[in-house]
Amino acid sequence: QVQLQESGPGLVKPSQTLSLTCTVSGGSISSGSYYWSWIRQPAGKGLEWIGRIYTSGSTNYNPSLKSRVTISVDTSKNQFSLKLSSVTAADTAVYYCARDIAVAGEDYFDYWGQGTLVTVSS
Amino acid sequence: SYVLTQPPSVSVAPGKTARITCGGNNIGSKSVHWYQQKPGQAPVLVIYYDSDRPSGIPERFSGSNSGNTATLTISRVEAGDEADYYCQVWDSSSDQGVFGGGTKLTVL
Numbered sequence: 670q671v672q673l674q675e676s677g678p679g680l681v682k683p684s685q686t687l688s689l690t691c692t693v694s695g696g697s698i699s700s701g702s703y704y705w706s707w708i709r710q711p712a713g714k715g716l717e718w719i720g721r722i723y724t725s726g727s728t729n730y731n732p733s734l735k736s737r738v739t740i741s742v743d744t745s746k747n748q749f750s751l752k753l754s755s756v757t758a759a760d761t762a763v764y765y766c767a768r769d770i771a772v773a774g775e776d777y778f779d780y781w782g783q784g785t786l787v788t789v790s791s
Numbered sequence: 792s793y794v795l796t797q798p799p800s801v802s803v804a805p806g807k808t809a810r811i812t813c814g815g816n817n818i819g820s821k822s823v824h825w826y827q828q829k830p831g832q833a834p835v836l837v838i839y840y841d842s843d844r845p846s847g848i849p850e851r852f853s854g855s856n857s858g859n860t861a862t863l864t865i866s867r868v869e870a871g872d873e874a875d876y877y878c879q880v881w882d883s884s885s886d887q888g889v890f891g892g893g894t895k896l897t898v899l
Contacts, residue, residue: 706888716826716834716877718888729886732792765833774883775822779845781833 671695673766673782681760681789687753691766691782698747699724704769706778707740707751709762717762721769721776722749756789763787793882795891802897809865811894813878816859821880823861825854828875828893837876838863865896873898 677689691705698705706721720730722740730738734753742749753760763786767778796814803809813823823841826834836845838854841861851866865872878891 708888715893716879716890718890721888731887732885769888770839771881774881775840776881776888777822777824777836777839777879778826778834778888779836779839781835784833 671768671780673768673780675764675766675782675785677785677787679786679788681756681787682791683757683789684755687751687756687760687764687787687789689751689764689766689785689787690748691750693747693749693768697744698742698749699744702771704771704776705742705749706767706769708765708767708778708781710765710784711759711762719751719753719764758789761787761789792885792887793880793889795878795880795889797876797878797891797894799892800895800897802899803865803868804899805868805870807868809868809872809896811863811865811876811878811896813861813863813891814859815861815880818859818861818880819857821856823854823856824879825852825863826877826879827872828877829873834877868896868898870898872896 672694681687704721707719737754739752763784765784766782768780825838827837828834841856842854853864877893
C-alpha cells in the first residue's frame with residue numbers, strides 16, 4: 670500500500686519561499702509510469718492543482734502559478750518537493766501531495782497524503 | 792483554461808439517490824474522475840475514467856459522462872456519504888489538472 674507524507678514548515682513569512690517535501694513509502698517513486706503531484710486547498714475552498722513531476726525530472730505546472738513554482742524529485746530518498754516563491758496570504762492552504770496516474774492524457778490521483786497546513790503570516 | 796462547474800450543494804434523504812453534476816464544454820470527450828472529501832481529511836478517489844470504481848468503493852457509487860455533463864450517482868445514500876465531492880479532468884491542451892468547485896452533499 671503506497672503512502673505519502675508531507676513535511677515542512679507550517680508558517681512562512683510573506684515574500685519568502687514555501688518549501689515542502691513529500692515522502693513516498695510502500696513502493697519506489699521510480700517504479701511504474703507515475704507522475705507525482707502537488708495540490709492545495711485554502712480553508713473552506715476547493716482543490717487547486719499546482720504541478721507534477723515525473724521521475725525523469727519532467728515537470729508541468731499550473732499556468733497561474735508557474736512563475737513561482739518549482740517541483741523536484743530525489744529518487745534516492747523516495748521524495749519529491751515543492752518550492753513556491755514570493756508567497757502571500759493567498760497562498761495559505763492545506764497542501765497535499767498525490768500520486769498521479771497518467772494514462773493517455775487522462776490523469777487522476779489515486780493516493781494522497783494527509784495534507785499539511787501552511788500559513789503565510791508575519 | 793478548461794472550467795468545470797458543480798452545484799454548491801445537494802441534499803438527499805437517507806436511502807434515496809443523490810446525483811451530483813459536473814458541467815464542462817464537451818466534457819463527454821474527456822475522462823472524469825470524482826473524489827470524496829470528509830471534513831479534516833484528504834480527498835479519496837471514488838470514481839475514475841467516468842465510471843470505474845477503485846477497490847473498496849461501494850457499488851452504490853457510479854458515474855456517467857456524456858455531452859456537456861458528467862454525473863456522480865450515489866444510490867441508497869447513507870449518513871456516512873455526507874461529504875464534499877469534487878470532479879476532475881486533465882486538460883491536455885494546457886497539460887494541467889482541473890477540479891470542479893466542489894459539491895457539499897447533505898444527508899437529511
